[in-house]
Amino acid sequence: MSERAPLPPIAIIGTGSMGGAILSGLRRPVEGADPVPVRVTTRSEASAAALRAEGVDARAIEHDSSANAWAVEGAGVVVLGVKPAQIVDVLAELAPSLDADALVISVAAGITTATMEAAAPNPVVRAMPNTPSLVGRGVTGVSAGSRATAAHLTLADDLFRLVGTVVELPESQIDALSTISGSGPAYVFLLIEEFTKAAQAMGFDEDVARLMAEQTFIGATRLLEASGDDPEELRRQVTSPKGTTERAVAVLQGAELDRLFARAAEAALARARELAAGS
Numbered sequence: 001m002s003e004r005a006p007l008p009p010i011a012i013i014g015t016g017s018m019g020g021a022i023l024s025g026l027r028r029p030v031e032g033a034d035p036v037p038v039r040v041t042t043r044s045e046a047s048a049a050a051l052r053a054e055g056v057d058a059r060a061i062e063h064d065s066s067a068n069a070w071a072v073e074g075a076g077v078v079v080l081g082v083k084p085a086q087i088v089d090v091l092a093e094l095a096p097s098l099d100a101d102a103l104v105i106s107v108a109a110g111i112t113t114a115t116m117e118a119a120a121p122n123p124v125v126r127a128m129p130n131t132p133s134l135v136g137r138g139v140t141g142v143s144a145g146s147r148a149t150a151a152h153l154t155l156a157d158d159l160f161r162l163v164g165t166v167v168e169l170p171e172s173q174i175d176a177l178s179t180i181s182g183s184g185p186a187y188v189f190l191l192i193e194e195f196t197k198a199a200q201a202m203g204f205d206e207d208v209a210r211l212m213a214e215q216t217f218i219g220a221t222r223l224l225e226a227s228g229d230d231p232e233e234l235r236r237q238v239t240s241p242k243g244t245t246e247r248a249v250a251v252l253q254g255a256e257l258d259r260l261f262a263r264a265a266e267a268a269l270a271r272a273r274e275l276a277a278g279s
């Protein structure tokens with residue numbers, strides 16, 4: 001996360017929530033390191049203009065139909081940040097413009113390296129990041145396709161290490177990782193939303209309710225990180241015997257919270273398989 005490995009020029013095709021998070025990580029200044037040259041594209045001219053206003057080399061396909069070809073010209077790494085259903089078409093369209101050794105990295109849910117390899121002759125890596133990459137605290141699973149060498153995988157690792165932690169794993173586990181760390185920030189934000197509503201139901205104004213809910217989550221996760229203790233031990237420290245927390249935790253466990261999380265992850269996995277099948 002701290003040391004920046006020298007990276008070749010990078011193109012990001014599709015700079016929305018996830019592509020934008022990766023872009024922000026890449027643009028964070030690192031002492032003693034030159035900025036990584038990055039070209040990015042979006043569909044709409046409005047979002048490309050907003051990026052240009054922040055100093056990003058951005059073009060929109062709506063405005064310039066050759067924008068994607070421009071972005072990949074001379075790029076050593078091409079990150080595909082478009083929707084899963086667009087990956088094959090976008091990659092096939094890009095194929096004639098790609099440098100032969102350019103590494104293509106897709107972050108799309110469900111789309112396999114075999115599917116990408118059928119669309120372009122380049123080496124491919126499949127990655128599953130998450131939006132905390134925006135603040136350098138992402139978790140990214142990476143898996144190499146059949147044409148990618150160890151050096152290509154290292155390149156993908158180096159790129160995603162700039163925006164957080166990287167886990168190398170077999171492609172058969174990428175969808176499962178996605179159900180936990182890829183989607184996980186949404187589960188956390190949902191819990192904060194529900195926690196806020198519970199505070200409002202107790203009579204607090206929305207501002208105070210949000211402050212209590214958000215700062216409690218942030219404080220608890222900082223404590224988890226700083227202490228190095230297990231979450232179970234930290235929970236025990238809050239749960240006084242015969243106290244108030246014990247009652248609340250009993251309600252949550254009585255609602256089979258464990259099964260609920262397992263079911264949610266299974267639902268996400270099933271959807272990844274649908275996306276892989278093109279639906």
Ligand SMILES: NC(=O)C1=CN([C@@H]2O[C@H](COP(=O)(O)OP(=O)(O)OC[C@H]3O[C@@H](n4cnc5c(N)ncnc54)[C@H](O)[C@@H]3O)[C@@H](O)[C@H]2O)C=CC1
Nearest residue numbers: 014015016017018042043044081082083084107108109129
């Ligand atoms: N949002 C998330 O937390 C995560 C998303 N992903 C994956 O990232 C990909 C993108 O998802 P989001 O960022 O959420 O979607 P998004 O809708 O925010 O971003 C998609 C971007 O692609 C651009 N775009 C559409 N067609 C294009 C084209 N032909 N050429 C160039 N740009 C084009 C759009 O303008 C937009 O900027 C998906 O494949 C998703 O599975 C992966 C991990 C986490």
Ligand SMILES: O=C(O)[C@@H]1CCC=N1
Nearest residue numbers: 108109178182183184
């Ligand atoms: O919801 C999705 O399909 C993407 C993949 C993981 C997080 N967002």
